[in-house]
Amino acid sequence: MNFADGFVLALTIIFLAYFAYATPIIMVGVWRYKKHGFASEEPGEDWDPPNVSILVPVKNEEKVVGRLLDAITRLDYPRENLEVIVVEDQSKDRTLEICQGFARQYPWIxxxxxxxxxxxxxxxxxxxAQSTGEIIATFDADDIPExxxxxxxLRYFDAKVGAVHGYxxxxxxxxxxxxRLAAYETFLYRLANDGKYALKLFVAFSGSNTFFRRTALEQVGLWDPNSIVEDAELAVRFARAGIPTKLAPVESWQEMPAKVTSLLKQRIRWSGGNIQTGLKHWDAWRSMSPVKAFDMEVLMMSPIMAILAFVGWALLALGVAHVGIPVAELVPLLVVMGALNIFYFGTLLTVVVAQAKTGIVSYLTLMIATYPYATLLSVANFVGLVSVLIMGRKLWLKTEKTGYVDSPTLCASLTKTRQ
Structure with missing residues (x-):
């Protein structure tokens, strides 16, 4: 067996193993979604309103921060138990001015x-450090929480739960x-998270719409200022400390990257940060179950899988063009990668498209566009891998927000005044 044959065999085995690993997770997520949506479990009872502090870090967010603060002022929660801590860092636009305007109107901001x-x-x-709440909530500038x-x-907290994260x-x-492609990808990730939660695997926090018990944050040492994916890294430390967390049907609306450049910046940071986190916590098996530690490492190292997928499809394309490895020797790889594609496109069709009542033409357009989209992600993952190894924590690329919403009435319905 020469090097090329060995490489193709290794790729085939890796993708086959990944298919065997990921399929049950997605299937459980789809089954649960079909059965009861994302209401993963019954919530507990209301409890006496604790003091809640909402942390909002912002920088150059003039297009969206006012929308978030307006939504926060309309949250259905006692004002005497709520405070908002906005941390504005060196903005070059009107972000600080907008935030100060809300602070003058609402003294609890x-x-x-x-x-x-x-x-x-x-x-x-x-x-x-400025907050006083027993519960700490985090939202990004482009969020609109329900x-x-x-x-x-709060209904999902019990005496042991240290954090609750929504969707x-x-x-x-x-x-x-x-x-649209980023939104559908996010939906598939949401299905996978629900499946992983049901199977008691590792589920990372989102960067926002997350609620922490203050004492739990203090126990793990707060956020790592040297991490470029501080949310995922914090979730690993919660898991290593054995602090229970819950995934709950608490929704917040948020922007997806709308431009190729914005998408690339976001995914370069995510991929680099995930790899950084996976390397930092290589010994997670010492302080959490081996299965959960393995699942965490698979997630953190998933950018490498995306790079390998790009290499696999490139080899197949070259083989069809009679360049490089003969296509006959690539048949096992083609079968495995084809099965992966059929499975994920089938999931997209039966769940995402069906729920959105998307027509067949729109679905075909989406399917065709997925391939250049996946290529972009592979490029971003490769750049993220190389960049984080060279630059480390300096690899921070901001995802620009546009402030666009599909329907103006959507924001109005989400931020309607309490009766």
Whole structure:
């Protein structure tokens, strides 16, 4: 067996193993979604309203931060038990002015301006130091939380639960084909998370719409200011500390990247940060179950799988063109990668498209566009891998927000005044 044959065999085995690993997770997620949506379990009872602090780190977010703060002022939660800590870092636009305007109108909104920008993790730690709440919530500038977000999240806390994290829905599905593809990818990730939660595997926190018990955050040491995916890294430390977390049907609406450049910046940071986290916590098996530790490492190293997928399809394309390895020797690889594609496209068709009542033409367009989209992600993953090895925590690329929403009435319905 020469090197080329060995490489193709190794790729085939890797993809076959990944298919065997991922399929049950997705199937459980689809089954649960078909059965009861994302209401993963029955919530507990309401409890006396604890003090809740909402942390909002912002920088150059003039297009969206006012929308978020408006939504927060309309949350259905007692004002005497709520405070908002806005940490504004060195914005060059009207972000600080907009935030201060809300602070003048609502005394429970506090704005802190910092002359130096040290990253999101550091901003969250600074905000935590200013907060007083028993429960700490985090939202990004482009979020629009549902009015009952806090009330719903609190029902999933019991004496042992250290964090509750919700889901995101898309504000700008119709802005571009890039936004639509990113939204459908996010939905598949949401299905996978629900399956992993049911199977007691590792589920990472989202960067926002997450609610923490203060004492749990203090126990693990708050956010890592040196991480470029501070949310995922924090979730690993929660798991290593054995602190229970819950995935709950608490929804917040958020923007997807609408431009290729925005998507690339976001995914370069995510892929680099995930790999950084996986390497940092290589010994997670020492402090959590081996199965959960393995699942965590698979997630963190998933950018490498995307790069290998690109290599696999490139080899197949070259083989068909009679360049490189003969196509006859690539048949096993073709079968495995084809099965993966059929499975994921089938999931997309039966769940995502069916729920959205998308026509067959739109679905075919989506399917065709998936291939250049996947190629972009592979490029981003490769750049992220190389960049984080060279630059480390300096690899911070901001995802630009546009403020676009599919329907103006959507924001109105999400931020309607309490009766």
């Amino acid at each position: 506090k704005v802190f301006h910092r002359a130096a920008s040290v990253g999101k993790g550091d901003a969250l730690n600074f905000g935590f 009015p009952l977000a806090i009330t719903k999240a 995101h829905r898309t504000l700008n599905l119709q802005e571009s084909i890039v936004a």
